[in-house]
Amino acid sequence: MKTSRKSVIATAVLGLSVLLTACVSTRIEESRRAVTLMETDDAVVILGRAKHTDDETEASFTECVNNALAGRNSRLSLVSESEFVDAMFPFFEPRLAPNNLDDLSRVLNDPLVAGKVNETRVRYLVWLDGNTETTDQGGSMTCTIGAAGGGCFGLNWWERDSSYEATIWDMKNLNAAGYISADSKGTSYVAGLILPIPMIARTGKAACEGLAEQLGEFLAMPGDGSAASDAG
Amino acid sequence: MTAIKPLKALLYIIVIAGTAACSHVVPVTGSVPTPVVGAIPVAVGIYMDDEFRDFTHSEDRNLGDEWVISSGQLNEEMFLNLFETMFARTVDIDTPPDRGVSRSDLDALLQIKVTEYGFLTPRETGQRFFAVSFKYQILMWQPDGTPIASWRVVGYGKSAWTAFRDVEGLREATATAIRDGAAAVALGFERVPGVAAWLESKGIGVDDPADAQTSASLSTEGSE
Numbered sequence: 080m081k082t083s084r085k086s087v088i089a090t091a092v093l094g095l096s097v098l099l100t101a102c103v104s105t106r107i108e109e110s111r112r113a114v115t116l117m118e119t120d121d122a123v124v125i126l127g128r129a130k131h132t133d134d135e136t137e138a139s140f141t142e143c144v145n146n147a148l149a150g151r152n153s154r155l156s157l158v159s160e161s162e163f164v165d166a167m168f169p170f171f172e173p174r175l176a177p178n179n180l181d182d183l184s185r186v187l188n189d190p191l192v193a194g195k196v197n198e199t200r201v202r203y204l205v206w207l208d209g210n211t212e213t214t215d216q217g218g219s220m221t222c223t224i225g226a227a228g229g230g231c232f233g234l235n236w237w238e239r240d241s242s243y244e245a246t247i248w249d250m251k252n253l254n255a256a257g258y259i260s261a262d263s264k265g266t267s268y269v270a271g272l273i274l275p276i277p278m279i280a281r282t283g284k285a286a287c288e289g290l291a292e293q294l295g296e297f298l299a300m301p302g303d304g305s306a307a308s309d310a311g
Numbered sequence: 312m313t314a315i316k317p318l319k320a321l322l323y324i325i326v327i328a329g330t331a332a333c334s335h336v337v338p339v340t341g342s343v344p345t346p347v348v349g350a351i352p353v354a355v356g357i358y359m360d361d362e363f364r365d366f367t368h369s370e371d372r373n374l375g376d377e378w379v380i381s382s383g384q385l386n387e388e389m390f391l392n393l394f395e396t397m398f399a400r401t402v403d404i405d406t407p408p409d410r411g412v413s414r415s416d417l418d419a420l421l422q423i424k425v426t427e428y429g430f431l432t433p434r435e436t437g438q439r440f441f442a443v444s445f446k447y448q449i450l451m452w453q454p455d456g457t458p459i460a461s462w463r464v465v466g467y468g469k470s471a472w473t474a475f476r477d478v479e480g481l482r483e484a485t486a487t488a489i490r491d492g493a494a495a496v497a498l499g500f501e502r503v504p505g506v507a508a509w510l511e512s513k514g515i516g517v518d519d520p521a522d523a524q525t526s527a528s529l530s531t532e533g534s535e
Contacts, residue, residue, distance in 0.1 A: 129469075138471065161342070168344035169494030173487070174467065195347045 101280035103265035107289045111257040113249065115298055121202035122156040123148075123298060124163040125245075128208040129173035136207050140243065140287060144207060147291030155298060158201055166199050167192070184253050196250055203298060204250055207290075209243030211283045220271045231271030238266045241282040245290055247297065257297060261290040333375060337478050339382040341486030343392050346497045351515060353418040354400040356454070358408045359387060360424075368428045372435075380428070382485050389493045390423055397497060411456030418513065419459060420452045423496075426463070430481060433472040441477075441484040443468040445492050451506065460505025466492025 117123075125145050127136035141160060149157050164171045170186050177183040187193045220233035241263040247256040265280025366383040395401050404412055408420035427446035433439055445466040451459040468488030470480050500506060510516075 135469075165342055165344040166347075168346050168490075169497050170347065172491060172494045173469075174491060175494055175498070191347050191349055 101265055101267050101278040103263050103280045103282050103285045105261065105263040105282075105285045105289045107293050108260045109257065109293055109297065110259075111297070113252070113254055113256045115203065115247070115249070115256050117155075117202065117298055120156075120200055122158045122200040123203045123205060124158040124160065124199070124201045125205045125207060126160055126163070126171065126176070128206055129176070134210045134212070136209055136243070137211070137283075140209075140211075140283060141207055143284070143287035144245075144291050144294070147288055148295055151291060151295040152299070155295070156200070158199055163199055163201065167195055180248065180253055180255060183248065183250075187250075187253070201250055203256065204248045205294065206246040206248070207243055208246070209241070211239055211241040211286075214238050214240045218268075220269065220275070222271070222275070230273035231275045232273075233271045235269045235271075236266055238264070239280060239282045240264050241286040243286050243290060245294060247294075259290060259293045259297060261286040261293075263289070334377045335379070335478050335481070337378065337380040337481050337485070339380060339385045339482050339485045339489070341385055341483075341489070343385070343388045344490075346393055346396050346493070348397055348497050350399045351397060351501075351510070352399045353513065353515070354402065354416060355394065355398045356402045356404040356408060356412060356414060356417045356420045357391065357394050358404045358406070358420065358422045359390070360407070360422075363387065363424055366425050366428075368430075372432070378430075378481070380430070380481065380485060382428070382489065385486060385489055386425065389489050390496070393493045393497055394421065397500065408452050409450075409456060411452065411454060414454055417454045419509070420454060422450045424448045424450075430484065432477070432481075439472045441470050441472060441480045443481070443484040443488040445485075445488045447492050447496070449496065451509070458505075459509045460503050462503045462505075464492055464495045464499065466490070466495060 125141055125148070127138060127141035129135050145157060145159070148155065169175055170177075170192055177186055187196065216235075216237035218233065218235040220231055220235050222231040223229050241261070243261050245259045245261075247258070248254075249256045263282040263286040265282045265285070267280045268278045270276045270278070364383050364387045365381075366386055367379065367381045369377070369379045371377045391401075402414070402417060404414075404420065406412060408422055412420060424447065425445060426448045427444075429444050431442045433441065436442070445468075447464045447466065448461065449464065450461045453459060466488040468484040468486065468491060470483035470487065472480050501510060
């Protein structure tokens with residue numbers, strides 16, 4: 080009896096969470112420029128592009144891609160952003176980080192800096208650039224509370240666009256190995272039916288997971304089953 | 312009827328909490344990375360006065376929105392670690408160096424000061440981040456008190472705003488600004504005109520290829 084009640088509750092929670100999740104459409108595009116040859120000792124670092132404006136890549140997005148990639152490929156050695164930036168101080172600080180491969184090769188001309196990169200074992204550096212923004216919104220909702228009770232009535236909606244690009248640099252050959260872009264769009268709603276019922280379109284999460292999956296395939300090691308072999 | 316009383320009490324609490332003056336105490340902590348720079352073969356006496364070591368900024372904004380930001384400890388740790396890496400040997404000195412010190416084992420004396428600290432909150436800018444700037448002044452003398460150089464360095468920091476985490480947001484932005492200031496000192500040092508001339512007089516060449524990219528990114532105002 081207890082088990083059946085538990086399963087009813089679990090089904091209800093699952094059903095509710097499915098119902099309360101709004102639709103998200105995601106588009107992933109990849110452009111490979113060079114063959115990626117990950118070896119067992121090679122590591123990858125994912126860095127978010129910092130800007131002194133409101134539209135810089137969210138730290139939570141970088142963390143999400145890092146976690147999703149680690150979850151998909153346990154053989155991939157990932158160096159955390161803070162560990163790498165601290166180890167390379169001050170060359171990857173927000174105002175000083177190389178913007179292009181010419182900057183990178185200038186920085187790596189210094190034997191001290193090149194030696195430090197070797198110490199971290201980072202072969203591929205992934206720059207994440209982009210952000211999530213609300214592109215449109217509307218509707219109205221009124222919530223009242225009184226002695227006889229309260230409730231919310233109406234409908235609010237907003238449209239979000241999560242647009243990110245990953246640029247993969249090969250730290251050994253000093254070239255751009257490729258680019259992956261993820262664009263997720265979705266509309267969230269909050270319907271006021273006495274209780275406010277949210278239906279949230281998680282565009283950031285969808286872009287993160289799509290990007291991490293593609294990145295996992297892009298950086299696959301020999302023996303992973305999906306190792307990249309063609310340069311386009 | 313009895314059920315309404317707790318609801319009223321809750322409403323009163325929300326109203327009182329919303330109108331009460333707000334005080335934010337921000338103890339600034341953060342990581343202190345060791346810079347990837349080669350040590351310049353000189354011995355330098357480092358002077359940090361109490362104002363620098365205990366630097367605290369207090370400001371009252373928008374009727375009772377009070378902020379107390381204590382960043383002295385992180386400033387001290389960050390810059391001591393930086394100077395210890397930048398120079399072959401450093402010595403802490405405890406007297407103001409502008410009149411010189413009787414130390415024949417030192418090549419120069421250096422003092423760092425905070426001349427200005429400023430911050431912006433998301434409430435003021437309408438943006439979803441905290442922004443911080445530190446202005447530092449660095450002064451260098453020969454051991455006998457003859458000035459070598461004096462220049463200003465600005466450190467900027469920014470952190471994303473998260474609801475109910477204002478203190479953490481300003482802490483992070485301040486720590487980032489200190490790091491940025493230290494980065495500017497590390498990579499801009501040998502390009503300060505007075506310092507470059509002094510290094511040349513000591514027969515120390517200035518040729519660091521990794522510095523090239525930084526010249527456009529860092530604001531270092533030099534003067535002698």
